[in-house]
Amino acid sequence: MKISDIEAREGIVWTEREQEAEYPLPRWYAGVREKSLHELTLDDLGRFVRQELYLADILPYVLEKLCEDPLAGALYRGQLLRAVSDLSDDGWKRLDESSRAAWAECIREARQEAERNLIAADVLLKRLES
Secondary structure, rough: EEHHHHHHHHHHOOOOOHHHHHOOHHHHHHHOOEEEHHOOHHHHHHHHHHOOHHHHHHHHHHHHHHHOOOOOOOOOHHHHHHHHOOHHHHHHHOOOOHHHHHHHHHHHHHHHHHHHHHHHHHHHHHHHHH
16 A cells, blocks of 8 residues: 555545645655555654654554564664654554554563663673773
């Protein structure tokens, strides 16, 4: 499924106005409209989340990326996780119960992994500083 397919399903008619082409967000959007959801980059996914666009379709791919790498990001480590954590309450309300359960499990596992890594970092720092 492409972004333009989601637009069609949602009844959205997108037209690029010449004056908007000079702004980064409309220029980016014009570039991703014909991408399939699988082709979206980490940067694309983060932008869709920050703009709260097509969340029902985008969030499953974000979850997949975060389960693979909880610190995934295009510009910095953890960028995608931070974008998702900043979603409005309305954004989260769009998820059904099974999706919420999947997110909770993935985030719990990510947190446990992070805690284990922090413990390992503390052990290493103690050794280095003694």
